[in-house]
Amino acid sequence: MNRRRVLLIFVLFASIFREDSARAAQAKIWEEFSGEKVLAHVQRLVDFGPRPPGSEALEKSRDYIEGQLHLSTWQVSRQSFTDETPRGKVRFVNLIARFPAHGNDAASFLLCAHYDTKTFDTIRFVGANDGGSGTGLLLELGRVLAQRPDLAAKIELVFFDGEEAYENFSGRDGLYGSRYFARQLGNGGANQFRGGILFDMVGQRSLKITLPTNSPAEMARDIFASAEALKLRSHFTYLDREMIDDHTPLNAIGIPTIDLIDFSFPWWHTAEDTIDKLSPQSLQIVGSVALYYLSEFAPKR
Numbered sequence: 001m002n003r004r005r006v007l008l009i010f011v012l013f014a015s016i017f018r019e020d021s022a023r024a025a026q027a028k029i030w031e032e033f034s035g036e037k038v039l040a041h042v043q044r045l046v047d048f049g050p051r052p053p054g055s056e057a058l059e060k061s062r063d064y065i066e067g068q069l070h071l072s073t074w075q076v077s078r079q080s081f082t083d084e085t086p087r088g089k090v091r092f093v094n095l096i097a098r099f100p101a102h103g104n105d106a107a108s109f110l111l112c113a114h115y116d117t118k119t120f121d122t123i124r125f126v127g128a129n130d131g132g133s134g135t136g137l138l139l140e141l142g143r144v145l146a147q148r149p150d151l152a153a154k155i156e157l158v159f160f161d162g163e164e165a166y167e168n169f170s171g172r173d174g175l176y177g178s179r180y181f182a183r184q185l186g187n188g189g190a191n192q193f194r195g196g197i198l199f200d201m202v203g204q205r206s207l208k209i210t211l212p213t214n215s216p217a218e219m220a221r222d223i224f225a226s227a228e229a230l231k232l233r234s235h236f237t238y239l240d241r242e243m244i245d246d247h248t249p250l251n252a253i254g255i256p257t258i259d260l261i262d263f264s265f266p267w268w269h270t271a272e273d274t275i276d277k278l279s280p281q282s283l284q285i286v287g288s289v290a291l292y293y294l295s296e297f298a299p300k301r
């Protein structure tokens with residue numbers, strides 16, 4: 001074989017290999033997800049300090065979230081409203097991100113998290129896991145999904161304000177952002193959105209995602225199957241009860257939404273909910289299972 005022919009064969013093989021690996025990278029989008037990048041987002045948020053509704057630190061969080069989403073071309077809008085709370089009128093702001101549409105694609109699936117932290121008078125609560133982890137995870141999902149515009153165009157990212165109750169969860173306290181969002185969608189929302197995933201407290205080192213018993217059964221099954229496919233099934237189980245969280249108002253208007261929450265977190269609503277309790281591996285587990293689900297299950301429905 002002469003040198004030119006050897007070179008030709010080499011070039012041919014190299015190009016086939018390159019195409020194959022590009023296809024593989026596209027197919028396995030969940031491998032693009034970085035738990036380290038999520039943790040870096042959470043660090044930035046925690047550095048702003050406690051982030052209760054109406055605070056300057058929460059306004060800084062909004063600017064940060066918007067800036068990060070713009071980097072991967074998401075378009076962000078602010079949904080502002082005021083509501084009556086046990087502490088009087090408070091102004092809340094949900095952030096809603098959409099990917100520039102491709103053809104006739106309209107968003108049909110919600111990915112959500114709350115970005116506020118609970119108001120405490122007596123402790124300094126920075127909510128690394130409760131408020132921080134879900135927000136950071138959603139930002140990283142935004143970055144990765146942007147690599148698959150066809151998939152991203154089907155997704156709406158929603159950052160809820162005012163998830164936390166001032167006193168106790170009731171029809172009038174807590175879930176301010178998701179209740180307002182659901183009210184604005186009205187019953188037409190159930191026609192537009194086929195489903196949603198909520199992320200809340202997804203970063204603790206010994207991760208155990210505890211699906212509430214009132215999770216939509218089909219989605220729970222597919223989440224378990226996604227975890228199984230990635231050999232991460234041991235991190236997912238059922239909680240022993242139902243849960244009130246931002247998925248509740250969405251399910252109430254007919255959008256099946258599953259709450260990926262780790263309610264086994266010992267530092268829940270304490271000053272100890274700090275970044276040292278989180279690990280990039282845990283964030284990676286939740287992010288990759290969600291991407292596997294989105295890529296392999298959600299659009300096929």
Ligand SMILES: [Zn+2]
Binds near residue numbers: 118130164269
């Ligand atoms: Zn909380």
